Amino acid sequence: MGYAMxxxxxxVDLIETEYDGAPVYRQAIGGGPLNVAVGVARLGGAAQFVGSLGDDALAGRIRDFLASAGVGLDGAVTVPAATALAVITHAGAEPDFRFYGEPPSYGLLAADDLDVAVVEGADVLYCGSVVLLRPTVLAAARRAWSLATGLRVFDPNVRPRLLDGEAALAGLREVVAEFAAGAHVVKLSDADAALLYPGEPAEGVAAYLRELGAATVVVTLGADGAVLAAADADPVRVPAPKVNPVDTTGAGDSVMAAIIADLLVAGEPGEPAGWIERVAFALRVAGLVCESPGGATSMPTRAAVLARFAD
Incomplete structure (x- = not known):
């Protein structure tokens, strides 16, 4: 079995909580792609994290956390910047992310920083999330996308607070179309879909991304499961298991991680039924993540998922 890049x-996430009746912030290592890399490793796959990390103590903690999770750092670079922070508050159904740090430590990976051997050796390449809003990292992602010899997976992981008006949203929409056109798998949330393609149902978004060129599209719907469009079949709904959620942080990332881990083991399913099984398992992974606090720290092992949903 190969590895995912x-x-x-x-x-670093600062997550709002409460202590002694007052609001406080709990520190947690985060970032959607980091969650994905850790999730792949926890599910039995090999992963290499590629990105720019700051030069402070928080970056050291990130490196130590990834290493302890079994995630490789061969393609990570250190940059002269303080580690970016994401402050997360909960005022509605969706968590509110506010990002601090300019320039952000994660936004300084350049195309020339890529380790070509790491890119070309990967069985699966993941690109996505807020780094695509940084021109330097977008150039690096485009280069990796063009060099990849394995399967390419993409997740826009949209953060509205980082989009400065309609022009920025239109630009991101173009980037999504560009990467979707060459993707073996695109995963996005219903919140992503609603922002990128307002008024369009999840099935319509999945069908549109497949028309652009994506081989398989998964739109997660929270407790309602996911919409799956694969193998020229009509989009179908895959239900989520019933769980007792305490924190949804990282749930979508865990879906992506589970899909990648299974791609590493067995490649792409040849039939829609195989994809339905894959997505159903990924939703069980996400369900278990929701039953634990935290993002990266709640990524489960395959054994834990099978034990939790033994029935």
Missing amino acids: VLGEAL
Whole structure:
């Protein structure tokens, strides 16, 4: 079995909680792509994280965390910047992310920083998330996308707070179309879909991304499961298991991680039924993640998922 190369951001989350009746912030290592890399490793796959990390103590903690999770850092670079922070508050159904740090430590990976051997040796390449809004990292992602010899997976992981008006949204929409056109798998949330393609149902978004060239599209719907469009079949709904959620942080990332881990083991399914099984398992992974606090720290092992959903 080969490895997955995950290109994207790593940062520190400050998650709003309460202590002694007052709001406080709990520190956690985060970043959607980092969660994906850790999730792949926890599920039995090999992963290499590729991105720019700061030069402070927080970056050291990120490196130590990834190493302890079994994630490789051969393609990570150190940059002269303080580690970016994401402050997460909960005022509605979706968590509100506010990002701090300029320039952000995760936004300084350049195309020339790529280790070509790491890119070309990967069985699966993941690109996506907020780094695509940084021109330097977008150039690196485009180069990796063009060099990849394995399967290419993409997740826009949209953060509205980082989009400065309609022009920025239109630009991101163009980037999504560009990467989707060459993707073996695109995963996005219903919130991503609603922002990128307002008024379009999830099935319509999945069908549109397949028309652009994506081989398989998964749109996650939270507790309602996911929409799957694969192998020229009509989009179908895959239900999520019933769980007792305490924190949804990282749930979508765990879906991506589970899909990547299974791609490493067995490649792409040849039939829609095979994809339905893959997505159903990924939703069980996400369900278990929701039953634990935290993002990267809640990524489960395959054995834990099978034990939790033994029935």
